[in-house]
Amino acid sequence: MSRTELKTVLSPDELPRNYYNILHDLPEPLPPPLDPGTLKPMSPEPLLRLFARECVMQEVSTQEFIPIPEEVREAYLRLGRPTPLYRARRLEEKLQTPAKIFFKREDLNPAGSHKPNTAIPQAYYHRKEGTARLTTETGAGQWGTALALASALFDIDLTVYMTRSSYEQKPYRRTLMEVYGAEVFASPSRRTKAGSKFLDKDPSHPGSLGIAISEAIEDCVTHDDTKYSLGSVLNHVLTHQSVVGQEAKVQMQQFDADPDYIVGCIGGGSNFAGLSYPFMRDKLRGKSGAQFVAAEPKAVPSTTKGSYRYDFADTGETTPLLKMFTVGHAYQCPPIHAGGLRYHGKAPSMCMLIDKGYMRSVAYSQNEVMEAGLTFAQTEGIVAAPESNHAVKATIDLALECKRKGEAKTILFNLSGHGLLDLKAYEDKLGGRLVDYEPDQAALSASMSAVPRVG
Ligand SMILES: *Cc1c(COP(=O)(O)O)cnc(C)c1O
Numbered sequence: 001m002s003r004t005e006l007k008t009v010l011s012p013d014e015l016p017r018n019y020y021n022i023l024h025d026l027p028e029p030l031p032p033p034l035d036p037g038t039l040k041p042m043s044p045e046p047l048l049r050l051f052a053r054e055c056v057m058q059e060v061s062t063q064e065f066i067p068i069p070e071e072v073r074e075a076y077l078r079l080g081r082p083t084p085l086y087r088a089r090r091l092e093e094k095l096q097t098p099a100k101i102f103f104k105r106e107d108l109n110p111a112g113s114h115k116p117n118t119a120i121p122q123a124y125y126h127r128k129e130g131t132a133r134l135t136t137e138t139g140a141g142q143w144g145t146a147l148a149l150a151s152a153l154f155d156i157d158l159t160v161y162m163t164r165s166s167y168e169q170k171p172y173r174r175t176l177m178e179v180y181g182a183e184v185f186a187s188p189s190r191r192t193k194a195g196s197k198f199l200d201k202d203p204s205h206p207g208s209l210g211i212a213i214s215e216a217i218e219d220c221v222t223h224d225d226t227k228y229s230l231g232s233v234l235n236h237v238l239t240h241q242s243v244v245g246q247e248a249k250v251q252m253q254q255f256d257a258d259p260d261y262i263v264g265c266i267g268g269g270s271n272f273a274g275l276s277y278p279f280m281r282d283k284l285r286g287k288s289g290a291q292f293v294a295a296e297p298k299a300v301p302s303t304t305k306g307s308y309r310y311d312f313a314d315t316g317e318t319t320p321l322l323k324m325f326t327v328g329h330a331y332q333c334p335p336i337h338a339g340g341l342r343y344h345g346k347a348p349s350m351c352m353l354i355d356k357g358y359m360r361s362v363a364y365s366q367n368e369v370m371e372a373g374l375t376f377a378q379t380e381g382i383v384a385a386p387e388s389n390h391a392v393k394a395t396i397d398l399a400l401e402c403k404r405k406g407e408a409k410t411i412l413f414n415l416s417g418h419g420l421l422d423l424k425a426y427e428d429k430l431g432g433r434l435v436d437y438e439p440d441q442a443a444l445s446a447s448m449s450a451v452p453r454v455g
Contacts, residue, residue: 004084004090004369006087007084007085007086007087007392008084008085008251008254009082009084010247010250010251010256011082012077012082012252014082014247014250015073015076015077015081015082015247016068016243016246016384017067017068017241018052018065018067018068019058019065019066019067019068019239019240019242019243020057020064020229020243020246020276020277020278021061021062021063021064021065021235021239021240021242022238022273022280022283022349023061023062023235023349024063025064025280025281025284025285026284026349026352026353027284027352027358029062030235030323030348030352031074031310031323032319032350033321033322033437034039034310034320034454035320036149036312036317036318036321037317037394039272039310039321039452039454044059044060047059047320049215049220049221050210050220050221050227050228051145051227051229051236052122052125052129052131052227052229053125053127053129053303054125055071055122055125055165055234055236056174058236058239058273059234059235059236060223060235061227061259066239068121068243069121069165069205072120072124073119073413075124075150076116076227078116078153078226079109079110079111079116079149080110080189081109081243082106082245082247083105083106083108083109083247084105085102085103085104085106085243085247085248085251085252085255086100086102086103086105086380087100087102087105087255088101088380090379090380090398091375091379091380091396091399092181092329093366093379094375095396095399095400095403096403097400097402097405098401098403098406099295099398099402099407099408099409099410100408100409100410100411101259101395101399101409101411101412101413102130102164102252102255102257102259102412102413103395103412103413103415104173104244104247104251104275104412104413104414105415105417106244106274106414106415106416107382107384107388107415107416107417108195108418109417110149111142111145111146111149111165112145112385112417112420112421113145113146113243113269113271113273113416113417113418114244114270114274114414114416114417115142115143115145115146115147115231115417116149116150117144117151117241117243117244117274118146118152118163118236118237118240118241118270118286119143119146119147119150119151119229119231119242119438120148120153120308120441121240121348121429122150122229123147123150123151123153123154123156123274124150124154126154126156127154127155127156131158131225131226131227132156132157132225132226133149133156133157133223133225133226133227134156134157134158134159134227134228134229134286135158135160135163135216135219135220135226135227135228135229136158136159136160136161136216136230136231137160137162137163137209137212137215137216137426138160138162138163138166138173138177138212138231139162139163139166139189139209139212139267139339139340139342139343140166140170140173140338140339140342140387140422141162141166141170141173141174141176141177141339141421142173142292142340142385142417143181143231143232143340144160144162144173144177144184145173145177145229146231147182147229147429148160148176148180148181148182148340149179149180151181151408152181154379155410157181157183158177158182158183158311159180159182159183159184159185159216159219159220160183160184160185160216160420161185161187161189161195161212161215161216162177162184162185162207162212163186163187163206163207163208163209163211163333163339164186164187164188164204164205164207165174165206165207165214165339166207166339167184167186167187167207168186168252169424170339170424172421176402176413176421178245180197186207186324187207187211187215188205188211188215188311189215190213191215192215192218192219192358193218193316194211194214194215195211195215195383197279197316198211199231205337207334208315208332208333208342209342209343210312210313210314210315210316210329210343210344211314211315211316213230213313213314213315213316214315214316214318216228216316216443217314217318217319218318219317224449225241229325229337231268231270232268232269232270232272232343232347233265233268233269233313233322233324233343233345233346233347233348234347235347235348236350237268237270237346237347238269238270238273238274238277238325238349238350240274240298241271241273241274242273242274242277242278243274243276244271244275244414245275245277245278245279245424246278248275248278248279248412249278249279251432252412257410257414258290258410259279259290259410259412259413260289260290260291260409260410260411260412261291261292261293261392261398261412261415262275262276262279262290262292262293262311262412262416263293263294263295263391263393263395263398263411263412264276264293264294264295264296264391264412264413264414264416265268265294265295265296265341265387265388265389265390265394266295266296266303266341266343266346266350266361267296267338267340267341267342267350268346268347269294269346269347269350269351270347270416271414271416272294272350272391273347273349273350275412275414276292276359276415278296279292280292280358280359282351283358284355286357291361291397292353292358292359292360292361293360293361293362294350294360294361294362295361295362295363295364295390295391295393295394296341296346296362296363296364296390297338297341297342297363297366297369297390298363298364298365298436298437298438299334299336299342299364299365299366299436299437299438299439299445300331300334300341300342300343300344301438301439302324302326302327302343302344302345302346303325303346303351303354303361304362304363305327305363305439305444306325306326306327306328306344306345306444306448307325307326307448307451308323308324308351308355309323309324309326309451310322310327310425310452311324311326311329311344311451311452312451313345314327315329315330317329321452321454322345322348323348323351323352324345324346324347324351324357325346325347325354325424325450326344326345326346326358326448327344327441327444327447327448328344328444328448328450329344329438329447329451330344330446330447330450330451331344331439331447332447334437334439336366336386337366337370337386337422337424337425337426337428338366338369338386338387338389338390339386339387340387340417341387344447361411362394364393364394364398364446365436365437365438366386366425366434366435366436366437367429367434367436368393369384369386369389369390369393370389370425370426370428370429370434371393371423371429372389372392372427372431373386373389373392373397374426375396375440376392380454381414381424382418383418383419383420383423384415384417384418384419385416385417385418386419386422386425387417388414388415388416388417388419389412389419391414391415391416392413392415394413395413396410399411404443428449
């Protein structure tokens, strides 16, 4: 261990040996996924056509700890795990807050976000099970980048469906995936029936994560040697991300600090689950009074304005239905810069924890969020991803509340990624060109009307 007032760094042997699975500790069993045809609870068997067998086992497992394979630990080491945990002293000074602010750095690996934490084990399990090719979708491109990197490390071919708006706005993300050897198509595409359906209606359709999921799944099930990989929302993905929080727990102890607030941004919920669930484990056992704060965009307000209901995970209505907070799978996510947060639903385990009051959520406009990003860059020197700036904004709000109340609380947030390929968001903020979006009740009712009435 090396320790200063500013950061802690773990040694390679302190890399976690197990994943932590919150399904072991939830207050109730998760409501089962429903079959998209019959709307009845389904067995996990059909998932084997899509996902790695090991991932399907983990998806339904209630085993508390799941061993991390040695090859996966090696790949984590190669890509910079364990990651450092920093104290944001200059941000504290700027805010003149008595609060102590800490953040976990998931931005430092070659893909630039937390997503390799699950891309690596998924690629490894697929390789071990003999998969030749993977398909996936990507919104802003971080997931596609992470899986392209992991597929390169484990010698698997990868096809990525990237939402057309990002494909055009973020050409360097596409290039990065291609550098790692992946093939990348703008979605909706003519390569699938699902994509063609949307292109027929609108030849310049901007696409959405939900549509890209439908395309990647169709490409998978129509090709024998091909399987599929998902970067968020599902239990096994959140379980893989638990390396973040397990490391952070040890590191906070090294700082002699115990977080009063644990903060993160939520798109599907995986990075925040990764940081928070190892701490939530203590709370669920009555051993911690920490508060958990999840930040989402006002433009896609799943947990702050949506309903806790069964809904499809994709726009094309092909996936099982999951019980989650949703704004409806037909919701047209506005084109905000935080592309990783443009998803209609959230992870079922996190939604249960929010519904039962173990976690709360807040929502911000993109101007508020990018303003916080500028403050963070100008104090701590780090250009955070627009997604991560939701966590920065929530942290700043909590720190200012501490200032008003004169409370020296400890705040820990997840820096889920860097923003060096998102400079357009910063450029638009600096140029006063950022548009704020917020759905009204009519828009939400319209998208919710497509959600089946079950559960
Ligand atoms: C994908 C992404 C997110 C949102 O996804 P979660 O599953 O909620 O973590 C947040 N931050 C960054 C940097 C991302 O790439």
